[in-house]
Amino acid sequence: MEPFRLIIGPDDNATALQLSARAVILFAFGVLCIRIAGRRTFAQYAPLDIVVALIACSNISRVMTGKAAFFPALSATLVLVILHRLLGHATLHWGLLSWLVKARPIKIIEDGEVDDEALRRAELSREDMLEAIRLEQVENPEDVAAASVEGSGKVSVVPKNTR
Incomplete structure (x- = not known):
């Protein structure tokens, strides 16, 4: 864990090079989250999808600037993305949940x-x-x-x- 901490720097006082390393790691993490969440999250822009996208982006931004602890914030973001994915699958099987979560035309x-x-x-x-x-x-x-x-x-x- 120490070599990784050396690359990303401390959460409260990272250098420009360490913030750049965070940006690269977070970019890869963001792509991973999009792949896990599926294209629905960022393509259709349903209200639930927008909320998840905003929270995920906000979390990643705070990590990149050192305003949030690296691993706890990434963990919370990943949990949110996985929860969103599971909720999407659940709405396929339970009509009442789909009715509650999704907007109607x-x-x-x-x-x-x-x-x-x-x-x-x-x-x-x-x-x-x-x-x-x-x-x-x-x-x-x-x-x-x-x-x-x-x-x-x-x-x-x-x-x-x-x-």
């Missing part, structure tokens, strides 16, 4: 009709909704068969068949 357009109440529930302005459908290459809500605000916050759009 909100249908905002059906057969060209905009549901203003659904827009309010999704906290989406009409201008934001119009932008979202334009990003899917649809100009007007009347040309949309269905559109929903997904659990990740992204708006999915199914255009009407124009043939």
